[in-house]
Amino acid sequence: MKLDVDVLRYLSKDDFRVLTAVEMGMRNHEIVPAELVDRIASLKHGGTYKVLKNLLRHKLLHHDSSKYDGFRLTYLGYDFLAIKTMVNRGVFTAVGRQLGVGKESDIFEVAREDGTVLAMKLHRLGRTSFRAVKSKRDYLRHRSSYNWLYLSRLAALKEFAFMKALEEHGFPVPNAIDCNRHCVIMSLVQGYPLMQVKQLQNPETVFETILGLIVRLAEHGLIHCDFNEFNIMIDDDEKVTVIDFPQMVSVSHRNAQMYFDRDVECIFKFFRKRFNLTFQETRDADDGSDVDTDENARPSFSSISKTAGFLDKELAASGFTTKAQDDIEKFIGGNEKDLGSDNEGSDDSNVCELNETNVNGVDSLHLVEQNVIHEEPSSSSSKMESVSEENHQNHEAGEESEPDGQDLSDKEDDNETANENDAELMKRIGKQRRRAVAAARGGRKSLASRNSYKDKGGKSSHNSKIQKHLSSW
Helix, strand or coil: CCCCHHHHHHCCHHHHHHHHHHHHHCCCCCCEEHHHHHHHHCCCCCCHHHHHHHHHHCCCEEEECCCCCEEEECHHHHHHHHHHHHHHHCCCCEEEEEEEECCCEEEEEEECCCCCEEEEEEECCCCCCCCCHHHHCCCCCCCCCCCHHHHHHHHHHHHHHHHHHHHHCCCCCCCEEEEECCEEEEECCCCEEHHHCCCCCCHHHHHHHHHHHHHHHHHCCEECCCCCCCCEEECCCCCEEECCCCCCEECCCCCHHHHHHHHHHHHHHHHHHHCCCCCCCCCECCCCCECCCCCCCCCCCCCCCCCCCCHHHHCCCECCCHHHHHHHHHHHCHHHHHHHHHHHHHHHHHHHHHHHHHHHHHHHHHHHHHHHHCCCHHHHHHHHHHHHHHHHHHHHHHHHCCCCCCCHHHHHHHHHHHHHHHHHHHHHHHHHHHHHHHHHCCCCCCCCCCCCCCCCCCCCCHHHHHHHHHHCC
């Protein structure tokens, strides 16, 4: 869809308010109902449906009435929301010509108030040229459903984060300025795509520089995954600049070696065909050591050490998970675990002692319950009285037999423990007494069968008719 920013001049605040209302409704709705748009926009004097009609005429919204009457944003409407936000922030004041079209984005020129020209990248995931998002990208992660506008926003945020971090670490990338929704504003690279370059003064030097960037990215923990002649810019001084970063992954990714080798192969293949360069590539020896190579040797993924940094961890790049970090920490702390293994025997013995204590307690409780169950209901009350008298006598006898030197606090603790034991025993006996009384009175009431037939009105069943006939006899 062609971006015509002239329409922006004729859009009012109410138009953008309704556009924002549709965007907010799309968080939970694929098609936002018209009533919901009206409630979210809450225009002072109404007129939401008139505004919707105006937005439909400019193709900023799409109307869908297949299931219910509703609306959704188009990419053009999403573009207008992002551009309006950028203009309000003062990032740029004018939109110029289109610089390029990719399989998942469009590039436009924008200008600041002082005349500085920047580049605006609008992500457009979902177009016919690139719809295999689930298999090619990990934007979805654990999500089962998705929206193309939301995925474009995730791609823009990811690219902005990568570009900002690489610029801080000295990589030749555009200067990331701002990001909003699916729009990324960056500095304009003064150069040409390497695909359009027919000849170079020093092709060997450019080739080594590009290979060095691939290796340097891997040392920082990242792999570009789309490092080819279309995403490499070169100026008149043969200075190289790398663009397009949403698909970058970590060196810990399960397919990291395949992506790394593919990027290297793309560079070798292009320079071999375009500039007729010949290479003496590296081959691994049988014993695992590398054979001596020249300066144009093919870099090996296994020989690269991640020593320069951990950008994949800082940026949460695809492939680097918290589980990998936990495994590293467990490996480092292995010695501490070995030191703690000496105490396993004592722990096991403690567990066994606790289990034996629990088993003994269960057996004694079971015996008490059995004795109570076999008694008659009438004797349960006399049993309770005898138990209480016996406890009282034991308590008095214990007081008389105590030595004179014993502390009063110890006496009180023993008395409290005895009282608690008596309370628990009384509780169990009372419970068994109630069960015995219920059994003597005839047991529990019989519950109604689930299969009992009831006449619930209407057309009666054959079984209910039989029951009525039998009851009349």
